[in-house]
Amino acid sequence: MKNPYPRSFSHIGLSVPDITKAVKFYQEVLGWYVIMEPSEVIEDNSPIGQMCTDVFGPGWGSFKIAHLSTSDKVGIELFEFPNNEDPENNFEFWKTGIFHFCVQDPDVEGLVEKIVEHGGKQRMPIREYYPGEKPYRMVYCEDPFGNLLEIYSHSYELTYSQGAY
Numbered sequence: 001m002k003n004p005y006p007r008s009f010s011h012i013g014l015s016v017p018d019i020t021k022a023v024k025f026y027q028e029v030l031g032w033y034v035i036m037e038p039s040e041v042i043e044d045n046s047p048i049g050q051m052c053t054d055v056f057g058p059g060w061g062s063f064k065i066a067h068l069s070t071s072d073k074v075g076i077e078l079f080e081f082p083n084n085e086d087p088e089n090n091f092e093f094w095k096t097g098i099f100h101f102c103v104q105d106p107d108v109e110g111l112v113e114k115i116v117e118h119g120g121k122q123r124m125p126i127r128e129y130y131p132g133e134k135p136y137r138m139v140y141c142e143d144p145f146g147n148l149l150e151i152y153s154h155s156y157e158l159t160y161s162q163g164a165y
Contacts, residue, residue, distance in 0.1 A: 011075030012101055016145040019064045019080035025144060026068055029111075029118050030103060032076060036067040070103075090146040091123075100140065100148035108137050108153050119144035129159060 016022035019038045026032045042062045043049055052060060064080040093099050105111045112122050121142045129136040137153040152159060 009074055011077055012098075013077040013079060014145075014147050015079045015081060015084065016147070017080065017084050017086065018145070019066055019078050022078050022080075022143075022145055023066050023068070025118055025120075026076065026078075029114050029120075030070075032068040032070055034066065035069050035075070036065075038064050038066040038078075038080075040064050086146055090142070091148060100150050102150040102152055102156075104152045104155060106153055108139060108151050111151055112139055112141060115141045115143070115149075123148070 014022075023034060023038060027034060040062055041048055041052060041064075043053060043058075043060055052063075061082060063082065066078045068076040068078065070076065091099065103111075108126055112126065116122055123140040123142055126137050126139040128134075129138065135153065136159050138150060138159075140148060140150050142148055
């Protein structure tokens, strides 16, 4: 049996209540590039309609979608579904599934400030991983739509390469 090789990360899909506002937020705050402006996908017999029925099952109707990209070519799919619901608690970390994504910026404080200025929130104080030893910092925030994002000051590999905690 061949050993598995590390796959690259292609994209992540985020559900938002207002795709136009979300595109603007991610462009202005995180600087992500718009690859495809918001457009509507309708349940029909087209290739994309059939593909979505395979994913969502019959009766999904329609939704809006936009595609963005990070500076390192990771894709961000934004979805706006009709009748979307805000969960009462968007941070149910004990439940299986994705509960956050992380971006890297050496100016953690500046990015937190920008997130808050644009309607998001800071969920915790900025913390150091190795106080007094290394300048690695992190913080959890929330976009204006309830999606949790973490900010690292340094790369994932640098932060954990010598063993964390």
